[in-house]
Amino acid sequence: MTSISEDSDKEKMRSVSVDLNNDASLVIDIPDALCERDKVKFTVHTKTTLSSFQKPEFSVPRQHEDFIWLHDTIVETEEYAGFIIPPAPPKPDFEGPREKMHKLGEGESSMTKEEYAKMKQELEAEYLAVFKKTVQVHEVFLQRLSSHPMFRKDRNFQIFLEYDQDLSVRRKNAKEMFGGFFKNMVKSADEVLISGVKEVDEFFEQEKNFLLDYSIKIKDATAKAEKMTRSHKIADDYNHISGALNNTAADNNTAFKKHLEKCAEVFEKLRKVEDRMASDQELKLTELLRYYTRDIQAAKDLLYRRARALADYENSNKALDKARLKGKDVAQAEENQKQCLQKFDKLSESGKKELTSFKARRVVAFRKNLIEMTELEIKHAKNSVSLLQGSIEILKSN
C-alpha cells in the first residue's frame, strides 16, 4: 500500500492542461490516494461556496470506475452534446513497474546487495511516479468539469463530489457494457459519416479536416514518444556498471582501485541525473501528447454529434417533404424538422465556441509543457556537465 499525502510535485504535475481551479467557488483536488494491490482509492476533496452543495467543504473516497461512470453519464447527457467533454482519465496502469519488480525479483541472485537495493529504490520511485501521474490525471478531469460553466452544475457531478456512500453504479452492468461496445462501433462508422457529410459551414469543414488529420498524427506521436521514453533506461545500466566497478575495486588495493571507485561514483551520480532526464521528458512530452490525443478525440466526438444532428435534420426535411406529399402528419413533421434544426443550430453555435477555445487551450498547454521540458532538460544536462567536469578534474589530478 502506497499513499501520497501532500503532492509536492503538484505544481509541476498540473501542467498538462491549463491552470484550472481559478474559480474559488468550486475548488476540487485529490490530496490523497491509497493504492491497494491494483485498486487505487482517491480522496476527492471539494471546497465550495455554491449553495447547491450541502457543506462548504467535504471529502469522499472514489475509485477509478466512479470517474468513468461520471464521464459516461455526462457523455450520454443530450444537453451537453454541443460541448467538448473532458476525456475520461485512463485506468491506472502499474503494469510497467510491476513487471520490472518481477524481473528484479528473479535477478536478485545475480547482483550485489547494493545494486539490488538501488534497483529496488528506483523501482519504488517509478511506482510512485506512475501513481502520481494517475492521481494528476484524475484530478485534472474533475477540475475541467468544475471550471466549465455547464458541467459544474451537473447533478451527477454533484453526486460524485458529495455522496458519501459507495456509488453503486461502479460496475457497468452487462447491458451497459454491451451498449458501450456498440456505441464505439457506431462511432467508427460515424467517422466515415463525418468525412462524408457535406459541410456548409467553412469553419466546421476546416475543423473537421484538421481534427481528423491531427488525431492520427498525434496518436502516432504519442506511441513513438512512449516507446522512446520507455527505452530511456540508461540509468539502469549506469547502476549496474557502478556496481560492477565497485566490486572490481573492492578486490584491489592500488591506484587502480582508486580510479575504479571514482568512476563508480561518477556513474552513480550520473544515474540519478539520467533518471530525472528521462522521467521529465516522459512527464512533459509524452504525457502531454497522451492527454491531447484523448482531448482531440473528445473534440472529434463533438463533431460527430453535430454531424449526426445534421443528418437528423436532413432526414427530418425529407420526412417533411414526404409528409407534405402525402398530406399526412404535416404538422408533426414540421415540428420535428424545427426541433432538429434548433438542435443542430445549438450544437453548431456551442461547438464553434468550444472548438475555438480548445485550440487556444491546446496551444497554451503545448507551449507551457515544451518550455518546462526544455528548461528541465537544460538543468539536468548542466548538472551532468558540472558533475563530469569535477570528476575529470579529480581523476586527472590524482
Add this chain to the structure above:
Amino acid sequence: MSGGCGRNPPPFPDNEDQEAELDTRVLDSDEDDDDEGEDIFTGARSKPITPTSAPDEGDIFSEEGSYIRSDVHHATNGLHSDEELDLFTEATVELTLTNTTSQGRREIIGPTASACNTTHVPNSILKPSIVTKTMEELEEEESGDQFELNIAVTNPEKIGDGMNAYMSYKVSTQTTLPMFLNKTFSVRRRFSDFLGLYEKISAKHSLLGCIIPPPPQKSVVGMTKVKVGKEDSSSAEFVEKRRAALERYLQRVVAHPSLLQDPDVREFLERDELPRAVNTQALSGPGLLKMINRASDAVNKMTIKMNESDNWFESKLQEVENEEQLLRRLHAAVDSLVNHRKELCLNTAVLRKSVAMLGSVEENSALSRALSQLAEVEDKMEQLHQQQAFSDFFILAELLADYVRLLGAVRCCFEQRMKVWQRLQEAQSTLQKKREAEAKLLWANKPEKLQQAKDDINEWESKVSQYERDFERVTCTVRKEVLRFEKEKARDFKQHIVKYLESLLHTQHRLVKCWEAFLPEAKAIA
C-alpha cells in the same frame, strides 16, 4: 631519466610514482653497473627528434578513408577482440606480456590533441649488441632514452572477391629508432600476418615468462559477411573494430622493450612482402597441432601441483583470476549500456519523424514551427546517442574486453613458470635416479657401465643447474612483468576512464546547446 629528453609526454603525475618505483628496483640490482649504464646513456642520448609534421607523416597517420574516426581513435589501444561470442574462449593463449616502459604506455593512449592516431612509444634504447639481458639491465632500460615509434593501422581494403577475398590493412610506422632502415615507412598486411607474428613472438618469448599481448580474435561470421561483399553498416563496423584492434595489438607489442627487439617484429613492420603465415589457419596441420597442444596444456595445468615457496605467486594468481571474472561482469554491463543506447537512438529517430509530421499538420503556425524545431532537436539527440554509444563501445567496452584477455595471458605466464618448475622437478628426479643407478652399479661392481653412469650424472647435473637458473630467471621475469603490467593497467584504465568521461561531458555539452537553441522557439509559441 625521462626528464632529460626534449620530447616529453605531457607531464603525468604518475611520473613521480614511476620514478619512485624505478628507484627501488634499481637499488635492488648492482648499483655500480646501473650508474655506469645511466651515465653512458645520458651522455650518448641524442635529443630525440620531435616529429615535425612532414606532410607525408601527417598523411600516414591521419584518418584516410576510415569510418567514424575522431571519437574512435583516441580510444583504440592495440588490443581488440572481435566477436563477442568467442571473446573469452581463447584465454589460454600461450604466454603474453604487455609490458611497456613507463613512458611508453602512457603515450600510447596519451590524449594527443591531434585527431591523428599517432601514438608515441618512446622506448628505452637497448644496447643492441647484447642478446641476453640480465635483470639489472632490463630495469635500467626503463629509465633509458626515449626514442619514438608510432604505429598506425589504416586503410582497410578488400582484395579479391568471394570466399578468397581478404582485407588488407596499411601498417604505417614512424620512428626515430636506428634499428629501422627508414624513418617513415608503411607496408600492407592482412589479418593472418598479424596472427603469424603472434605465433612467432609467442614461441620465442613465452618461455622466458613474458606476458605477450594476445592478437585480435578470428571471426568467421564477421569476415564472411565482408567477403561476400555485403556493403552494410554491420560489416563496416566489423572492419573498423578489427582495424582498431589490430592497431592496439601492434602498439602493445612494440611497447614491450624485448618484443620490440625481436627481428620478427621488425620484419613485420618493415618488410614489403611477408610469406603467408599458413599455420594460422584453423584447420591446417599446424593449426590442429596447436589445438592439441593447448588441450594437453590444459590437462597439465590441472595436474601440476606446484610447491610454491613464494606466496606472492600464489596470491597474485588468485588475484588475477578474480579480476578476470570481475572485469567480465563489468564488460557485460557496459555491453548492455551500448545496446540500450543504440536502441534509444533508434527510437529517438522514429519519434523525430513523428513529431515532424505532427508539426506539419498543426494549424497554429508558431506551434507548428516549434514542433518542427523539436523534431530537429530529436534529430540531434539521435546523433548524440549514436556517438555516445560509439564511445561507450570503443573507449570502455573494448578496453575491458582487452583486459579480460590480457589477464588470461597473465595467467598463462604463471602457467609457463609452473611448466619450467615442472621441468626442473623432472630433471631433479631423473638425476636422483641416475645417482641411484650409479650407486647400484658400484655395489654390483660393474666397472664398464660405471663410466656411462657417471657421464649420465654429469649430464643431468648440468641440466638441473641449467633448469634451476631458468626457473630463477623466469620467476624474476614473471614478477617484473606482472608489476609492469599492473602499473600499465592502472594507467590505461585511468586514461580511458578520463577519456570516457570526457566523451560523456562532450555529449552533455551538446545536449545543453541543443535545448538552449530550442528554448526561444518554445517561448515564441503564441
